[in-house]
Amino acid sequence: MAVDYAVIVLYLAGMLAMGWWGMRRAKSKSDFLVAGRRLGPAMYSGTMAAIVLGGASTIGGVGLGYQYGLSGAWMVFTIGLGLLALSLFFSARIARLKVYTVSEMLDLRYGGVAGIISGVVMWAYTLMLAVTSTIAYATIFDVLFGLDRTVAIVLGGLIVVGYSTLGGMWSITLTDMVQFVVKTIGVLLLLLPVAVVKAGGFAAMKAQLPGDYFAPLGIGGGTVFTYVLIYSFGMLIGQDIWQRVFTARGDRVARLGGTVAGTYCLLYALAGAVIGTAAKVLYPHLGSPDDAFATIVKDALPVGVRGLVLAAALSAVMSTSSGALIACATVANNDIWARLRRGVGYRRTPDDGTGDGSATERAHDEVRGNRVFILLMGVAVIGLACALNDVVEALTLAYNVLVGGLLVPILGGLLWKRGTAAGALAAVAAGGLTVVGSMAALGVLANEPICYGLSASLLAYVVVSLAGEPTDAAVLAAWRARLAGTPEEAGTPERDAAEAGAAGSPGRTEAVAGSPSRTADTVPSSAAPIPPNRS
Incomplete structure (x- = not known):
């Protein structure tokens, strides 16, 4: 050995x-x-x-x-x-x-x-x-x-x-x-x-x-x-x-x-x-x-x-x-x-x-x-x-609350423009509480809590978002600009760094393995029942 x-x-x-x-x-x-x-x-x-x-x-x-x-x-x-x-x-x-x-x-x-x-x-x-x-x-x-x-x-x-x-x-x-x-x-x-x-x-x-x-x-x-x-x-x-x-x-x-x-x-x-x-x-x-x-x-x-x-x-x-x-x-x-x-x-x-x-x-x-x-x-x-x-149950609790509470508001924010802040908060609360309550009733390692949590989160997100006022237009405009890769806040350090990088700013070098003046693999730029088996 x-x-x-x-x-x-x-x-x-x-x-x-x-x-x-x-x-x-x-x-x-x-x-x-x-x-x-x-x-x-x-x-x-x-x-x-x-x-x-x-x-x-x-x-x-x-x-x-x-x-x-x-x-x-x-x-x-x-x-x-x-x-x-x-x-x-x-x-x-x-x-x-x-x-x-x-x-x-x-x-x-x-x-x-x-x-x-x-x-x-x-x-x-x-x-x-x-x-x-x-x-x-x-x-x-x-x-x-x-x-x-x-x-x-x-x-x-x-x-x-x-x-x-x-x-x-x-x-x-x-x-x-x-x-x-x-x-x-x-x-x-x-x-x-x-x-x-x-x-x-x-x-x-x-x-x-x-x-x-x-x-x-x-x-x-x-x-x-x-x-x-x-x-x-x-x-x-x-x-x-x-x-x-x-x-x-x-x-x-x-x-x-x-x-x-x-x-x-x-x-x-x-x-x-x-x-x-x-x-x-x-x-x-x-x-x-x-x-x-x-x-x-x-x-x-x-x-x-x-x-x-x-x-x-x-x-x-x-x-x-x-x-x-x-x-x-x-x-x-x-x-x-x-x-x-x-x-x-x-x-x-x-x-x-x-x-x-x-x-x-x-x-x-x-x-x-x-x-x-x-x-x-x-x-x-x-x-x-x-x-x-043994932290299997603690990890299961954290993972189920993560997915049950955050999946809907995150994917909803990316895919549905009518989703609102109130809907997101309601989704987090409804999904998280439902998951925790279901695990308390059925067992931490049961299969059902995550299904119940996701269902409650989705329902709360849709109902509360539709019942309230839409997200402010300025917030959505800034969000869409950021998603498109063209932040509206031109002139900020982040934006200036992005533009300088795109233009080949000195000091931000593309890397080639083995080259002393270039660092590895880089170019200029702007700025889960769970067993103990989550990789």
């Missing part, structure tokens, strides 16, 4: 080194939170695939394959479908908004009254997502080094908090690219073919397992439907996902790169299910389905390769954990803390996204503030992960 340990240690050291390198790139709020909105297709596709395919999609996806066969792919498959829908139908408009959070989008669309409520809901969701991802370190480091649970969580958590705090989204993007490559090699190119060969091939697998293991809906039609409601719809509105969309340098990158990442998710889903099915043939009596991944890696792979595949599992957890952490900190700082400060007389100055010239001091302050919030949220996440043994 010495070689495997060396591979893991080098991988972890590399993550911290990239965090340090990313710190040199994060000169402004835009750089720190959304990588300067400058990612090209390759980096955008890699980082988007990394954020949605976490430890749950890897370890949990293999576990579902072990338990249900090929239909165990549905959980990760619905994640891919949601990402495809987001990329094809919404990502271009989302990227053109030039905001940092989902709540800022709601403020723009409805006139600034829905943000604080949606911010609290989104913060709770991203916090619990980060906690569950951090808990996963205990399983992986126990397999690797036999570490105590608390020590494993603290070790893994500190590494993620370290590189995320240093360079923000630039560090996370760079580490995500490494994690994407490691997952592709470790899971798709190494573990998948080895598992199938060890199990005797598909013919032997079909001969030794029940027919349900190869039925498309062997996991159950109701479960698939719930996955669609929670995971596919969750992809459309999660802050962790939107924050990656904001990193795209243009409409085409958001659409094309997201489509590539979504397609990759579909392949990854099938691979995990096949690996789990092979594990069922090889080890039919494991204590838990989630043990299937670690067991087949330890027994079926040679030294060195085993370390790489375990690094793939670790990278999957880290990509989700870091993405959820920066999303949680962004919401806490920009949607909650900044609003509270404004409520006592604080006024936030618009960010120009450049971090140079007369804006340098303000840019440094904003980067410092967001860095502090990542550190604070990271400490809170590690503490909660150490204190909780």
Whole structure:
């Protein structure tokens, strides 16, 4: 195992080194939170695939394959479908908004009254997502080094908090690219073919397992439907996902790169299910389905390769954990803390996204503030992960409230001009309360609460919007201008930066890998019942 340990240690050291390198790139709020909105297709596709395919999609996806066969792919498959829908139908408009959070989008669309409520809901969701991802370190480091649970969580958590705090989204993007490559090699190119060969091939697998293991809906039609409601719809509105969309340098990158990442998710889903099915043939009596991944890696792979595949599992957890952490900190700082400060007389100055010239001091302050919030949220996440043994119910509650309360006002704002601020608030309240009440009555893991919540949210949104006055024409005009990518506030720092970037402003350079004067993959620009299996 010495070689495997060396591979893991080098991988972890590399993550911290990239965090340090990313710190040199994060000169402004835009750089720190959304990588300067400058990612090209390759980096955008890699980082988007990394954020949605976490430890749950890897370890949990293999576990579902072990338990249900090929239909165990549905959980990760619905994640891919949601990402495809987001990329094809919404990502271009989302990227053109030039905001940092989902709540800022709601403020723009409805006139600034829905943000604080949606911010609290989104913060709770991203916090619990980060906690569950951090808990996963205990399983992986126990397999690797036999570490105590608390020590494993603290070790893994500190590494993620370290590189995320240093360079923000630039560090996370760079580490995500490494994690994407490691997952592709470790899971798709190494573990998948080895598992199938060890199990005797598909013919032997079909001969030794029940027919349900190869039925498309062997996991159950109701479960698939719930996955669609929670995971596919969750992809459309999660802050962790939107924050990656904001990193795209243009409409085409958001659409094309997201489509590539979504397609990759579909392949990854099938691979995990096949690996789990092979594990069922090889080890039919494991204590838990989630043990299937670690067991087949330890027994079926040679030294060195085993370390790489375990690094793939670790990278999957880290990509989700870091993405959820920066999303949680962004919401806490920009949607909650900044609003509270404004409520006592604080006024936030618009960010120009450049971090140079007369804006340098303000840019440094904003980067410092967001860095502090990542550190604070990271400490809170590690503490909660150490204190909780099982947060499935807490994550389910957060996810159901997120989708049940926010899906309708967000998609309604994008698709229906008659939707109003009162309708949005009514939808959040009706959907959230219905979900919570239904889970209290039927159980947190029941399938019905999300259906009831979405129905109540949609009804409240439509009825209250139609019963009240339409949204102010000036608000809608500004919203349509922003969606079109032509903000009306010409002359603002953000607008000036956009125009300067389009004209080839000096100091904003397109990147080519390996070029010392050009940074990687950039060009000028303006400024989910839930098992513990959310990637």
